Amino acid sequence: MDGKMTDREDGGMGGRAAETVKGAPAVRADGAPTDPADAAGTAGTADLLKVENLKMYFDTPDGLVKAVDGVSFTLNLGETLGVVGESGSGKSVTAMSIMGLVPMPPGKIHGGNVLFKGQSLITISEKDFQKIRGNNIAMIFQDPLSSLNPVYRVGKQVGEGLTIHKGYKKKQAFARAIELLDLVGIPNAAERARDYPHQFSGGMRQRAMIAMALACDPEILIADEPTTALDVTIQAQILELMQSLQKRTGSAIIMITHDLGVVADMADRILVMYAGRPVEYGTTDEIFYQPLHPYTWGLMRSIPKRTAGDKEPLTPIKGNPPSLINLPAGCAFSPRCPYAQPRCHEEGPVLVKLAGAHASACHFSDDPAFLENSPLHDDEDADTVAPGAVAGMAAPEGADTRRGHSDG
Amino acid sequence: MLAYIGKRILQFIPVFIGITLILFFFRAVIPGDPIKLLAGEKAMPDAIYEQIVKANHLDEPLYVQYGYYMNDLLHGDLGTSYQRKTPVIDIFAEKFPYTARLALCAILIEILIGISAGIVSAVKRYSFVDALVTVSTSILISVPVFWLGMLLQMFFGVFLKDATGGAFSLPISGAGGPISSYPTWMHYILPAVALASVSLAYTARVMRSQLLEVLNADYIRTARAKGLSRGAVIVKHALKNAMIPVITFIGIDFGVMMSSAILTETIFNWPGVGYEIFRAIGQRDWPIVMGGVILVVILIMLINLIIDVSYALFDPRIRYGKKAGDE
Numbered sequence: 064m065d066g067k068m069t070d071r072e073d074g075g076m077g078g079r080a081a082e083t084v085k086g087a088p089a090v091r092a093d094g095a096p097t098d099p100a101d102a103a104g105t106a107g108t109a110d111l112l113k114v115e116n117l118k119m120y121f122d123t124p125d126g127l128v129k130a131v132d133g134v135s136f137t138l139n140l141g142e143t144l145g146v147v148g149e150s151g152s153g154k155s156v157t158a159m160s161i162m163g164l165v166p167m168p169p170g171k172i173h174g175g176n177v178l179f180k181g182q183s184l185i186t187i188s189e190k191d192f193q194k195i196r197g198n199n200i201a202m203i204f205q206d207p208l209s210s211l212n213p214v215y216r217v218g219k220q221v222g223e224g225l226t227i228h229k230g231y232k233k234k235q236a237f238a239r240a241i242e243l244l245d246l247v248g249i250p251n252a253a254e255r256a257r258d259y260p261h262q263f264s265g266g267m268r269q270r271a272m273i274a275m276a277l278a279c280d281p282e283i284l285i286a287d288e289p290t291t292a293l294d295v296t297i298q299a300q301i302l303e304l305m306q307s308l309q310k311r312t313g314s315a316i317i318m319i320t321h322d323l324g325v326v327a328d329m330a331d332r333i334l335v336m337y338a339g340r341p342v343e344y345g346t347t348d349e350i351f352y353q354p355l356h357p358y359t360w361g362l363m364r365s366i367p368k369r370t371a372g373d374k375e376p377l378t379p380i381k382g383n384p385p386s387l388i389n390l391p392a393g394c395a396f397s398p399r400c401p402y403a404q405p406r407c408h409e410e411g412p413v414l415v416k417l418a419g420a421h422a423s424a425c426h427f428s429d430d431p432a433f434l435e436n437s438p439l440h441d442d443e444d445a446d447t448v449a450p451g452a453v454a455g456m457a458a459p460e461g462a463d464t465r466r467g468h469s470d471g
Numbered sequence: 472m473l474a475y476i477g478k479r480i481l482q483f484i485p486v487f488i489g490i491t492l493i494l495f496f497f498r499a500v501i502p503g504d505p506i507k508l509l510a511g512e513k514a515m516p517d518a519i520y521e522q523i524v525k526a527n528h529l530d531e532p533l534y535v536q537y538g539y540y541m542n543d544l545l546h547g548d549l550g551t552s553y554q555r556k557t558p559v560i561d562i563f564a565e566k567f568p569y570t571a572r573l574a575l576c577a578i579l580i581e582i583l584i585g586i587s588a589g590i591v592s593a594v595k596r597y598s599f600v601d602a603l604v605t606v607s608t609s610i611l612i613s614v615p616v617f618w619l620g621m622l623l624q625m626f627f628g629v630f631l632k633d634a635t636g637g638a639f640s641l642p643i644s645g646a647g648g649p650i651s652s653y654p655t656w657m658h659y660i661l662p663a664v665a666l667a668s669v670s671l672a673y674t675a676r677v678m679r680s681q682l683l684e685v686l687n688a689d690y691i692r693t694a695r696a697k698g699l700s701r702g703a704v705i706v707k708h709a710l711k712n713a714m715i716p717v718i719t720f721i722g723i724d725f726g727v728m729m730s731s732a733i734l735t736e737t738i739f740n741w742p743g744v745g746y747e748i749f750r751a752i753g754q755r756d757w758p759i760v761m762g763g764v765i766l767v768v769i770l771i772m773l774i775n776l777i778i779d780v781s782y783a784l785f786d787p788r789i790r791y792g793k794k795a796g797d798e
Contacts, residue, residue: 164695190700197698204696209689213788214711224697259787275697 110178111315112138112161112200112283117175119153119160122168126388130156132339133175133414136332140282143309143316145326145347147362148336151384154319157336158285161317162202163192179283198228201276205288207268211260217271218244218256224278243274247304266297270304277308284309285317290325302329323362327351332420335359338385338395341414345421354437355423357400363438394425402427402436472783479776483769490768491544494761495537505553505755527553540761549765550758552751559762563744567766569646570736570743574728576663577670582721585671589678589717594705596683604675611672620665620738627661644740662739666732670724677720681713688712715785722778729774730767 119131131153138144146154159165161177163184177184179195187195201224204210212220221243222236231239237256244252247270260268269289276284286305290298306329309316318326326333326347333350335343335358343356354360361380382399385391391398397407406426414424427433506523507515524530528539543550549559592604611619624643632640647655685691686709694708695701733745740746744763751759782789 162696164692193698193700195698196696202693202696204689204693206689210693212690212694212708212712214786215708216787223694223699227698261788272693275693 110137111140111180113176113178114157114161115176115178117157117160117177118173119156119165119170120173121170123388128387129339129390130170130387131160134334134336134341135175136334136341136344138283138315138317140315141309141313142332143318143326143330145330145333146317146319146336147321147323147326147333149321149380149384151338151387152336153339153387154321154336155287156339158202158287158317158319161285162196162200163187163189164196164202194228197224197276197281198279199281200283200285201279201281203269203272203276203284203286203289206292207265207272208260208292210272211268213260215259216257217260217263220260221256221271221275221278224275228279239278240274243278244271247271247274247277247308248300249274265293266300269293269297269301273301273304273308277312280312281314283315283317285319287319288321289318291320291322298325305329322366323350324366335362338390339387340395340424341422342396342424343422344414349418349421352439353418353421353434354439355417355421355428355434356425357402357436358396360436360438361399402433472780476776476780479779483772486772487765487768490765491537491541491761494764495533495540498757498761499533501755503755505757508754509553523553544765549762552756552759554751554754554756554759559758562747562759563763563766566742566744566747569741570729570732570745573659573662573666573732573736573741573743574725576659577666577728577732578721578725580663580667581671581674581724584667585674586678586717588671589675590682590705590710592675593679593682593686601679604679608672608675611668614668616665616669616734617738619668620661620735623661623665624738646742662735662741665738666728666735670721670728674717674721674724678713678717681716682709685709685713711785715782718781718785719778722774722781726771726774729770 114134114136117131117134118129121128121130134153134157136144146157148154156165156170160170160172161184172185175185179199184192184195211217218237218240219233222231222233222238222240225231225236225239226233241252241256244256249255249267249270255263255267260271263271269292272289284305289305290301293301302325305316305318308314316329318329320326323333330347332344332346334341335350335356337358343350343354343359345353345355350359351363354363358380361378364378365380367377380399381401385395385398391408393406393408393410394400394403394412397403400407404426410426412424412426414422415428416422417429506520506527506529509515509523528536531539540550547560549563551558552562555562588604588608592598592601595601627641628643629640641660642651642653642658643661645651645658647653647658651658682705686705688709691704691708694704699707730744732741732743733749735741736743736746737749744767748760748763750756751763
C-alpha cells in the first residue's frame with residue numbers, strides 16, 4: 064500500500080508538471096478525453112481555470128438577485144488568486160459557481176463560462192462534474208465545525224474522497240487520511256483520526272478540512288474564508304500551512320476573504336469584488352502599491368494599522384453594501400463612495416484595463432489627480448511633510464476630485 | 472455509561488411511587504363498588520359482601536389499603552382480580568404478547584412507510600409525490616383512530632367481501648385462533664394499520680422536515696464538494712443525522728402503542744393489554760387496572776431508557792458519563 068501511495072504521489076506530480084509544460088492537455092488526469100469543441104475554443108491558452116464573464120443570478124420572490132455579475136479571471140498551477148470583498152459581494156457565490164454547488168433553481172447561469180483545462184464546467188454533465196469535484200478542484204469552507212459531518216470520524220471524512228475518486232478501499236483511505244492529517248500538522252494523527260469533529264479544536268478542524276481538500280491532490284484549491292472563524296494566532300498558522308502545502312503540491316489556490324491582510328502575503332493576483340461585480344483586478348503589488356478603485360482604498364483604510372503608540376481610529380467604509388435586487392443607478396459603489404461625482408450616479412463604469420492586466424471599474428481610475436486620494440498618499444502625507452502633499456490633503460476632497468473630473 | 476443507566480433506574484423510584492399514589496387517588500374518587508358489581512344484576516347477601524370486602528382490605532382507610540398494596544407490590548404480587556379470581560400477573564402474562572406483537576407490526580409499518588414517505592417527499596421536494604405525502608399525512612393525523620378503524624372494517628371486511636362474492640376479505644375482529652376462518656397473520660393487518668396510521672403520518676413529517684434541514688447543512692455541501700453524487704450524499708451523510716430525532720419519535724411511539732392501544736384494541740376486539748384495562752375499568756376491577764398501568768409505566772420507562780442509551784450509538788456527540796471532548 065505504501066508503494067502504491069508514493070507511486071500515486073509521484074505520478075500525480077509528474078503528470079501535472081508535464082501537463083503544464085505541454086500546455087492544454089488533451090487528456091484529463093482520469094484518462095477521459097476533454098471535449099474537443101471546448102478545447103478548440105481555448106486552444107493555445109493553457110489556462111488551468113478560466114472564468115469568463117460569469118453571471119450567476121438568483122430568482123427570488125423579491126426579484127432577480129445578481130449575485131455574480133460578470134466576473135472574469137484566469138488561474139494557473141502554483142498561482143494564488145485572492146478574491147476580496149465585503150459580505151454579499153458575490154465572492155462565495157463565485158466559488159460555489161465554479162464548484163457547481165449553487166442550487167439551481169433558484170440559481171441560474173445568465174451567461175459566461177467556467178473553463179477547467181479548456182472544458183466548460185457550465186455545460187458539463189453532473190456525472191462528469193462529480194469526477195472533477197474534490198478530485199481536480201477541492202474546496203475549504205468557512206466554518207470548519209459545521210462543515211464536518213458530526214456523526215463520522217474525522218479520518219473517515221478526510222479519506223472519503225480517495226474512496227470516491229482514486230478507488231481506495233476504506234482501510235487504505237483511512238491510513239492515507241492519517242498521513243494527510245499528519246501532513247497538516249495534527250499531532251498524534253493516528254489517534255486523532257478516530258476522533259469525531261466535536262473533539263477537535265477550531266484550528267484542528269480547519270486543518271482537517273484542508274487535509275480533506277488535499278486528499279486527491281487537486282489542481283485547484285478554493286478556500287472560502289478559511290480563517291474567518293478562527294483565532295488570530297490560528298489564522299496565521301492556517302495561512303502558513305496553506306502556503307507551504309502549495310509549495311509542495313504546486314496547486315493553484317483561490318483565496319476568498321473579506322480581509323485584504325489575509326491575501327497580502329499569499330496572493331499573486333487579487334480580484335476585488337463589490338455587489339457581485341469585479342471592481343479591481345491586478346497583481347498583489349499593483350493592488351497594494353497602485354490601488355485604483357475607491358472601494359479598494361476603503362478596504363485598505365479599514366485594515367487596522369500596526370503603528371505603535373498613537374491609537375488611530377479605524378476608518379470603515381461608511382454605509383452598507385447595496386441590495387443586489389435594486390442596485391443603485393450608475394456605479395454600484397457610488398452611494399458609499401466619498402469621491403462620487405454626478406456622473407457616478409448616472410453612468411455605470413466598466414472594468415477597464417489600464418496598465419497591463421491591472422483593471423479598475425471606476426470612471427476616474429486613469430486620472431492621476433484623482434489617484435492622489437489613494438490611501439498610499441495618507442502615509443506619505445503623514446511621514447514626509449511635503450508642502451504640496453499637505454496642500455493636496457488639506458484641500459477639500461470635493462474640490463480636488465472636481466478638478467480631476469473636469470480634466471477627464 | 473453504567474453509572475448513567477444506574478442513575479436513570481434510580482429515577483424510576485419516585486415516578487413509580489407517584490403513579491401508585493395517583494392510581495389510589497382515582498380509585499377513591501371514582502364511583503362504583505367493585506364488590507357489588509361482582510354479583511351482576513342480582514343482589515349479594517350482606518354476609519358474603521362483608522367477607523369479600525374484608526378479604527380485600529376494602530374496609531380499611533385508604534392509606535392502610537395503600538400500605539397493603541405496596542407491600543404486596545414490593546413482593547412482586549400485583550394482587551388478584553375481583554372478577555376473575557386469577558392473579559393479575561397471570562392475566563397480563565397472557566394479554567401482553569398480543570399487544571406486543573400488534574405494536575411490533577404497527578411499528579414496522581410505521582418505519583417502512585413513514586420513513587420512506589418522508590425521505591421521498593424531502594428528496595423530491597415540491598413535487599407531486601411531496602404534495603401527495605403532505606395531504607395524506609394531514610388527513611391521517613386528523614382522522615380519529617376509531618373512525619379509521621371502522622372504515623377499514625367496513626371496506627375490507629364487508630364491502631370487499633360483497634364485491635368479491637366472499638372470495639376475499641380481511642378479518643375485522645379478534646386475534647385468530649381455532650374458531651377463526653382466517654389464518655392468524657391476517658388478523659394482524661387491519662388493527663396494525665389502524666394503530667400505525669397516525670404515528671406513520673407523524674413519522675413521515677418528522678423525517679421530511681429533519682432531512683430537509685440536514686440537507687441544508689454545511690457538511691452536506693462539503694460532501695458534495697468532495698464529488699459525492701446526490702444519492703450518496705443523502706444516504707451516507709444526510710440520513711444518519713436526520714434519523715436521530717426520528718428514532719426518538721418512533722421509540723416513544725412504541726412505548727405508547729404497547730400501552731394505550733386501547734381504542735384500536737377495543738374496535739378490533741384485540742385481546743391485548745389496552746382492551747383488558749378498558750374492560751377492567753368498567754367493572755371497577757382495581758387490581759387489574761392498577762397492575763396494568765404499573766406494568767405499562769415500567770415498560771415505557773424502560774423503553775425511554777433504551778432510546779436514550781441508543782442515542783449514543785447514532786450521535787457520537789452524546790457520550791453518557793464521559794467528558795464531552797478532550798480539546
